[in-house]
Amino acid sequence: MVPTNYYIILSAILFGLGVFAFVFKRNIITIFMSIELMLNAVNLAFVAFSRALGKLDGQVFVLFVIVVAAAEAAVGLGIIILIARNRQSLNVERVDLLKL
């Protein structure tokens, strides 16, 4: 029987790593992956709490998160493909048309 807060700490660590990657990676695709990593960390926390509280809501919510992540991936990757087509670069720092 693994204590719940082990899971929570693990998810926190994963989330922190995700944030780090989110900020410090340059490649759009990798950044997108880091977002997925954060989502996964949150999912882990959900399931852990769902077990701790003996309720299934957490798992159901995880399913929703997964669905949303799938939709997000579809659209996001489409956008990434467009960016790569138009800018010939996947480096976010090269995609700065919004600069003043």
Place this chain on the structure above:
Amino acid sequence: MPAHPILEYLWIIPLLPLLGSATNGLFGAKWPNKIVNWVALGSTGLSFAFALEAVREFFDSGQVLFRKEFFTWIAAGNFRAGFDLQMDQLTVVMMLVVTGVGWLIHIYSTGYMAHEGGYYRFFSYLNLFMFFMLILVLAANYVLLFVGWEGVGLASYLLIGFYFLRKSASDAGKKAFIVNRIGDFGFMLGMFLLFRTFHTLDFNTLFDLKHAAGWQAEPWGQFGTLTIACLLLFMGACGKSAQLPLYVWLPDAMEGPTPVSALIHAATMVTAGVYVVARSHVLFTHSETALVVVAIVGCATAFFAATIGLVQTDIKKVLAYSTVSQLGYMFLACGVGAFSAGIFHLMTHAFFKALLFLAAGSVIHAMGGEQDMQKMGGLSKKIKYTYATMLIATLAITGFPPLAGFFSKDAILLSAFQIPGGHPLYIIGLLTALLTSFYMFRLIFLTFYGKPRYDERKVHVHESPWSMLGPLVVLAVLSIVGGWVAAPALGGGRDYFADFLAPVFGGHESTEVLGEAAAHNLELTLAFVAVSAALAGLGIAYWLYLSRPSKPEELAKSMKGVYTTLLNKYYVDELYAAAIVRPLLWISTNVFWKTVDVGAIDGAVNGVADGLTAVGDGVRHTQSGNTRSYAVWVVIGAIVIIAVVFFWTSAGKPVVGMVR
């Protein structure tokens, strides 16, 4: 089916013209003139018919005050202003005058305006005026009356500026509107004062209060609540009825089409002031001062306007000043407490002054738009009907027996003579009568006699169509017989008109100071004096303008100062311009516009805008366009949220959220 259907549904009488106005205003643009005619004449004629029926029912129900509250319009605290209409003898007179004369003038207009642009617009405005005027006369409380009051002001503004392409016309409209505002300001103050004092503005309750509240009649020189209220109301009346010092708008109002001048600026609207004074006679009779002021103002206006009228050459201007002076007569009557006489003169004046204007319109029509009398002359042969009717009207206004004007003016002069200390008023009134007859006959002689002073090859004088002459004839008949109801008074009999109005004015009429016989003799004498004065005026006019045509110029030269002064209307407009308009203009330009508006308001607005722009310039550097920087911003946001939700605790309990 109630016993008195129209009385029960009194609102239908004002409603019909409103419907007509709406219909014409909304759809008339597309319609041919014929349909517009049908709508306008139909609505007004119907309302005239209903008015007659209402009057019949009123008599049928025994001439008791009929009052009905249809719905509550404003209810605030203990203040209630309802859509209440009432019907009494005074209302009967006014309503019949408005609807009847109004209808005739509508008919006339179909001929007069036939070739004008904006035909439907004209009739839409005219019907609108009818609606508001009927509201005014039928209203059972000051608030509703004020609605009609303002409404007719609006209609008059619209119609004076009917030819809005002419600058003079639109200016005249604005002038009328603004000058009226001054009066309305007083009127509203009066209403507020009344409500504050008596907590009601309903006529019957207000006028019954005098028993309950036990008003003290305020003697001369005492300025109590009533006096103030009366003076304020009278201020409004001055504005609407063109009395000193607010008469200046009426002569300019002649810029409007002639039927408008006839209906609004002669027959009905300008008499609203008189009507209001008469309606609130209860208040006035309780205030000596107010009555005196009314009398003096009326008298002064009458004489003053008459003098100006002597030298005017524009035919409509002459009539305009005569209107002002006749209104002065009416106020004089009210001032001396002879309200019935005032209303009587109001009615007869409505007949013959409307007739005069319409006839003048016919003349102008015949002359192809020429209004200057010096370019007319010798028209009597060419346009007989117009000439005949206009002559009748002139005789009526100058007060030759047995025409309408004779009786009404006689009654006024009599009551002016009778009140203590009224002789000066009487003298001036008499003098005014003389002047009146002089300038009226001057008008007649210049227009219809002597040699033509216009280019006959250019102008083809022609008689107007019957749609215009018909109303003239009808009005002529009325101007003749209009006064006979009061005729028996001369024969020592009764003044049926006064008796008819007695229920309204009750005991407030100035009571006879002399015995019956003496009064009779006095009446005859005064009548004789008045007629002789009129004759004198006629004589002078004949001597000056027919027998010795060169005389007027010499006269004008010999007393140039007076002449020019009169010609320039005593420089009143210039005086107002210098004393009021220019300073106001200067203040609004330099203080309100240049300083307050530009400096303060715009300054504030622009200042805010500039400040925000500056802030934006500063902040916009955070918009680096670099996604990674934005990512860092996201992180910062997350930190803030966590800090707030988890660590911002007060007394151990989290301020936001219910975590732990």
Place this chain on the structure above:
Amino acid sequence: MSTFLSSNAELIITLVKIALLLFIVLTVNAYLTWFERKVVAHMQSRWGPHRVGPHGLLQPLADGVKFLFKEDPTPAGVDKFVFYLAPLLALALAMTSIAIIPFGPDPIHVFGHDVYLGIAPPDLNIGILALFAITALGVYGIALAGWSSNSKYPLLGGLRSSAQMISYELALTMSVVGVLLMAGSFNLRDIINAQAHHPELGILGWNVWPQILGFICFFTAAIAETNRAPFDLPEAESELVAGFHTEYASFKFAMFFIAEYTSMITVSCLCSIMFFGGWLSPFPASWTFTHYVPSAILIAFGLWVIWDGIRYETIFGRIILPAAGTAITALGVVFILYPDINTFIQAPFWLVSKIFIFLFVYVWMRGTLPRFRYDQLMAFGWKLLLPVSIVNVVLTSFTILAKMQWGAK
């Protein structure tokens, strides 16, 4: 020692089972290649392999040896790690998927332990889901192989295959849903037992009949999922040389090869389990004499092998074939003599025979059908299979609902 055994019995048994299964599967794979070549050859009126050993029966051995001892070049500029990872991944996942399949209903008693046929615990109640999860991961092997080879053809092959597998996975999953609805469970054993509700029906009680649509969709999608003809575009020799494994040689290539055949076996297992009653006998339960069908078939086959062997041209064949024949016949006889063994082998026998039939169908299709064009493939998957399988789901659920409502207590 014995204490160690008794304490970790479960673990040991599982390991043994894994080793056994690996051995069996690999052997079957090897002979599947031989079988395929033979069948296709005969379909094209050729001989197929017949040099190595009688009827070329030792050909697989030779191939294996060749794979092992060939040189294994690693092209320049490949991403080493991924290049080595890909085949491992493919093979591992394929093998793992087999582990989910149960091969028999009732356990054998070994040293007082119930040992079920099949590695996964019998109460694995997400069985089919787990299977799909593993097959879903299977795509990486091919995609990564294609990408890491740093070469055009493999890249195209990899792209194609990953796109194809993603597309057909949907149809695959949806087409199974009908069966799952009828069984009301993810557990493969439950699914089989659900088809045995009416023992008298026998073959008529299987899922094929109500789920015919689902079966067609599933089988088609499964073929595409395993990159087999007519959906073998990723390795289309004629277009892409050899697709994703162009750059692979020797044993890494062999891994892909084995993975492919293993997944073929897995799919055949799934088909027979989910639509053809798994290990259920096609005959009504009351016909007890059908218990002797397996031994009858074995004996017949053995006798034919003997008869064929004695007339074989090579000496080696004349010796080895009759021997094998007699062994098979003996096996059949043993089954007849020992009834309890006979009853036990019923289930595995039927399952295996069904799997064999499906493998034959695989080969048969490859022999006959031409390859799809890529756009045809995608259109077929998205516009035909997926809608049909969804319709199937809807129909099934409505029928079940109707049963719940009226009758069929």
Place this chain on the structure above:
Amino acid sequence: MTAPLAVFFVLAALAVIGAVNLILQKHPIHSALSLIVVMVALAGLYLLMGAEFVAAVQIIVYGGAIMVLFVLVIMLLNAGIEEHTSISKLAGVPGLLLVAALGGFIAATIARSTDVVQAAQQTGEMSSTKGISNMLFRDFVYPFELTSFLILVAIMGAVLLAQREKS
């Protein structure tokens, strides 16, 4: 050191290593692979917690669909080694500090709330796909339908984005 605990630590280590590797790797495909490792490890953890269905879905959807899409796109765009620019000043040292601060905050939060979680240590009936489906199709049916709508929109958006404008 019971068996589950051991398994947990193995899987957790796997996940963390994968995450760290995601950051360290320069090539997106390696990052993707390490992310797949993380996801599989998480699926294992779900199994350990008895959430079989979620575990299966995790692998099928995340591992089998989403990450495949990622790999596919990386292959399609032939993404090379990540070039190491640092144009954004904010994402430099200050970013590092901020991320550290966020980590610290999260740690503090957990440190404050562990006792609560410890308190709720009773484990409910977890291994029930039936239960999940009941909730999904009874209590959460409207959100469920909404997600279907969301997916539809996502499909349309993806198609719209990916198609080359006809010229």
